[in-house]
Amino acid sequence: MTLYFITGNKNKFNEVKHFLGEVEQLEIDLPEIQSINPKEIVEAKLKEALKHKDGSFIIEDTSLYLSCLKGLPGPLIKWFLATIGRKGLFEIADKFSIYDAEAKTIIGYARNQNEISFFEGVIKGTIVEPKHDSDFGWDPIFQPEGYSKTFAEMTKEEKTKISMRGQALKKLKEFLIKRDLR
């Protein structure tokens, strides 16, 4: 059974492909429910996908959680980027002088309606002034704990090794191998 990664983001697909090997990109436009719980969002999308096509599916949500905003923006990050942008996010942290943040990836995997599994990866860090441009929206303002550079300043290899997406993908890969699903 083909494993599809549902995403419109080529960069994310390449990162996942690099990890999992046999996976195909599937670009379908699934409605995104409004929630600040990423698992709910991913689960709703997987259930929609299962209605459309045979196969097994993965969907990921990577969100940024700011301490000064008590967990916002979370999955609402894209709307923050579209309005106040990276610089605006830094300015809020700066006004409060509270810079801690968490980057979290949730990967949902489904073969049928009744079996959805989640895999999580988290990395702590701080919000800094935008440094270096990037295809990944908030990489230029996120500096992982223990590092003196932002995600945007790292090579793809450096980032993948420590990233929240890498952690979640490792767990998914172990799960698939153990269950002999690939």
Added chain:
Amino acid sequence: MTLYFITGNKNKFNEVKHFLGEVEQLEIDLPEIQSINPKEIVEAKLKEALKHKDGSFIIEDTSLYLSCLKGLPGPLIKWFLATIGRKGLFEIADKFSIYDAEAKTIIGYARNQNEISFFEGVIKGTIVEPKHDSDFGWDPIFQPEGYSKTFAEMTKEEKTKISMRGQALKKLKEFLIKRDLR
């Protein structure tokens, strides 16, 4: 043909009933798409509603737009209230010393898929420290321009007379009368 106002909020229903007279409350759980464009959200819900039931429908979105957040939270207001709360919204405005805000209501009216009409009401104001409790989430921090009290401190009559929801409802009522739809 019965006119239904789709809402789970009894307070909002009473305000609309007071204005329109013949309208029934319909509580159905329609999925809310993620967007910062309230018209898109309202339109998607109306199209869902039309699939479920015969009748004509109204759905409203009332959102708060902060200048210091370049238009956020908008329709994402409920997630801001659920995380940082009224006090948190005030604190952000206070940290930036930019207190201007707009409260906007969009009412969507539909009789069939191809004819959706929108009615808008806007009121300018400032974000103040939470004053007086209220059933309406952010009424205690919104002080309309030209007034020295917040929405939460006004009587229902005072508020309805000037409110963004009142303005939009007036436009809807004129439309319905003109088209002889009620």
